[in-house]
Amino acid sequence: MTPATPLDPAPFLRRLFDRAVEVADPMRSLARFLPDRPAGRVVVIGAGKASARMAEAVEAEWGPCEGLVITRYGYGRPCRGIRIVEAAHPVPDAAGAAATAQMLDLLAGLGDGDFVLALISGGASALLVAPVAGVTLAEKQAVNAALLASGAPISAMNVVRKHLSRVKGGQLAAAAYPARMLALMISDVPGDDPAFIGSGPTVGDATTPADAAQVLQRWSVPVPASVPEALLRSGVIPPCDPRLSRVENVIYAAPAQSLAAAAELAEAASCEVRLLGDRLEGEAREVAAEQAALARQIKAGLTPADKPVLLLSGGELTVTRTGDGIGGPNAEFCLALALALDGAVGIHAIACDTDGVDGAAEVAGAVIGPDTLGLAKAAGLDAATALQRNDAHSFFAAVGGQVVTGPTLTNVNDFRAVLILPD
Template identity: 50%
Template structure:
């Protein structure tokens, strides 16, 4: 069994990280000046509804707009309409939400203000295929990207070229109104244009960049999608319509990891943040974390125990089997195999939005006996990992972590406590 005290310690750190990205806390110091005209709020992402509710609370009554979030992630607003749609594969409700957001910013004047509340998950929640493509085409695109193992920056560079709302196009639709974009970042490096594929924030990734990425990652896309990517360039950041707009990253993995580190140190455990921007295959990232853990426990380097290793970012999973799970449980199952039999550590990995992949858990817990306990249950850890069946592994162990929707999203939270 996972040590109860260690589990409680790691859960407390996760809660601390979430609190650092709380909607009300991060909004109150980042409000724009009120305009002469209307204030229209638009938004998308797993934490967008909570941001919208917090915005109403601190802004006052003179606000309108529409926000889309994942099913089950809604919040109560008086003036801003909250819509829900599917994630990670887009559905018809997302299509209607994209239309609603575009309509909400139509016909505005230069005296009006658009506040875009953008969090991770918005890419799937805003399907908006251009003429000649359908929702089914965008679903195929999304499924191919998710299965490719490509980093989020590559996925979003491709997505925006097959959309009428991503890559800054929603801000174009709002012109000449000023657009203020407030972002809760879930991408490594916190590039604003990468979060939710940047509906109000363009970037420099042109069509050639997208096509090169498709080839490099061997992403098999239908010919009609490839043709649209070639034929319809996304807006350029140098376009004058973006000149007066502003962008602020108001919460991120960096800030949440720093809060967790401070919490750990206040309890007498020195904390090391390895990085807040780790990308790569989840099982490979786990091997690296496992090697550091083993080095600390067996050689007292590069850090001395007790200590806490923290990291963030967004790993990926290249699907090779038909199992159940997400990138955080896959990371942990690989860590269990890498550190099989090693005593003295307990680890957690969880998605800060509360959902890992398509299951209802955020992540799980693991220690040096997890692989052994799986074998005692008649489960082969390597076979489960090969089939991308990490959820089944941790469900069998009773070590899933399921806090429910958190109302925010600042990407993966990984913590390894070394006693």
């Protein structure tokens, strides 16, 4: 391939992101993990932002199938047998609750000769909606919204979600017992623990209601009065439960694979790639400050004869929301990075969510360069004020730095690349 010119960094960074998304497309990656179609009754279920595309990939191999999959609004795909229902994310809605009830009805009465294929990806925590007894949908929505604004990591949020649900924490798999189940998963969680992908609807869980209560206390999450008592009615399935004995969980796509594909493309363009890890967590602005300091240090040591250096990282950053703006962790990372770099020459970056949605906005993320703050000043914007208001998406819309992809139909977490060019 023709190496990307370091004089055109923004399109180069976008190509790296697009490559990371491409390799995680279920139509390219799922088929080799499918067994031959089993004899007898086969039921396909699923939930998540990639689940409809996964269902489409299944029918491309197996033909029309019986089943029901729940995905985010706008992420539906044409299937010949599997019914696709669209619902709200990241805060659940009545459409998701109705579809989840229908999914449970579909699983009821299956026998040991039947086979269930479960397709699970990030977003299933909001799309599979069956509140535990004593909690209304409106109360569950309030808990979800409060968790999202708290700054708690996804692993902690999912502990609470499991114990307030009748389908998460292995309960969906238990509902299908004694049928045999294969769950194919796309990981969007740091560390790729299947128990936390979509809050683990097909995976047993060892956490307790006390653990969920501790999360609420540690991150000062306000909850309706019904929640503390409802946690005690949790039906989360322990890993040793015999109802999970016929379940196989397989992660077939993960952030590490996408970062590796982007790294290969960057190396072909004569970059020196430094992988910072695929499981970074923490406040977006704090991680941005750390990477800005590292980028400045690397820049200071480069000579004109050196290769460009690319810092790659994945994981899932968080935002403790205190302002009234429109933002998301990837855009906030970029805004904080631009402020920390303060126009440093030769340093460019992109940060995007691979599902095409950063926070609740229909924007994947943002791209920055040495001119970002100058463009903002010319537009009458103050970057520090925008960061304080958690208004990163509005900021990048004004300076032309938004990355908008539309539905990518996959979800392998956040993608960050910082490009450091020699003088």
